[in-house]
Amino acid sequence: MAALTEKTSGKITVRRVKLQGNVERYSWLFMRLSGVAMLVLAVGHMVIQHVLNSSANLTIQFVAVQWSTWGWKTFDILLLWMAIPHGTRGLYTVLADHIHNPGAIKLIRSLLLLFILATVIWATIAIAMFDSAMVP
């Protein structure tokens, strides 16, 4: 009976497991976390640009005022880092469901990865180096 009492203590046995990381697992996690982050970033961006301000006023001068502070630059860079990989990974997921040729899907994966890296790096540099004083 001693063993029975011990095992009916009402506790759930929690065991640890250490798995090797893989791209699928980290991508899945990234999609969830970036999705939550974009609830704030993307919705916030929409509200600021199109609700609090009129879309008609979205000029280079408006952007210059926003990007004159590092706060807004950081906000937009974060949105960029979340949105481009999230959307591209989503596209890859759809394609991977239907393209079964290993060579073709590998090529598509490489091209999309290149697209993510190029866009994110290029746009990050563009936002970070943006000099509001240069705008007339």
Next chain:
Amino acid sequence: MQAKLRIRRFNPEDGNKPWWGEYTLDNIHRTDTVLDLLHRVKWEQDGTLALRRSCGHGVCGSDAMCINGANALACKTLVNRLGGKDDVVEIQIEPLPGLRVEKDLIVDMDPFFDHYKSVMPYFVNDEPVPADGRERLQSPEDRARFDDTTKCILCAACTSSCPSFWADDRYVGPSAIVQAHRFIFDSRDDAFEERLAIMAEEFGVWRCRTIFNCTNACPRDIKITAAIAEVKRAITSGKV
């Protein structure tokens, strides 16, 4: 009451494409099952109709098929659940989608069972038996963690209702994940790490897009999507 059945027929030996067979049955009861109606078609009208069934009471899982567009067990689907106006009920019956049709309502279950076998669906514990030589005990709370997933009868209604599986049958599928869940969350089983590694592979749990077709299709009301989510969480958190 009358039933008008439209059954997807296919015979690989006659060289014809699949076709729809139409059958009318009189004097049926609202409490008849779809399996009862299929029996009457086979016994009274066309003996060539091929279908699988065994226990006829929702336990063996042999007679899963697509009834009026949704996967279900023919023996658990009553006529009165399928509607019907003016004392006539129209029922369309097809083989399970996503699996190769062998004949009429019989599909090739090999891909399904290959995935089932791939998740090590058996108890693994190499520890010596307890001192009293009897059972390995666990708390009711530990037992409750995998209670839902013990109910699976391997009918394939879930896996063959899954669009991810239709798109790519290398995906292990909801049923195999349910079977893996049953052992992963059993505190007495020691192979949880190996099973989680299988689940974490490219064609493991990540192919689940939480569409919930599997949960709707399950004749045992297993919360399949929730079970898959628990496996995903175990992999990402490293806690079982």
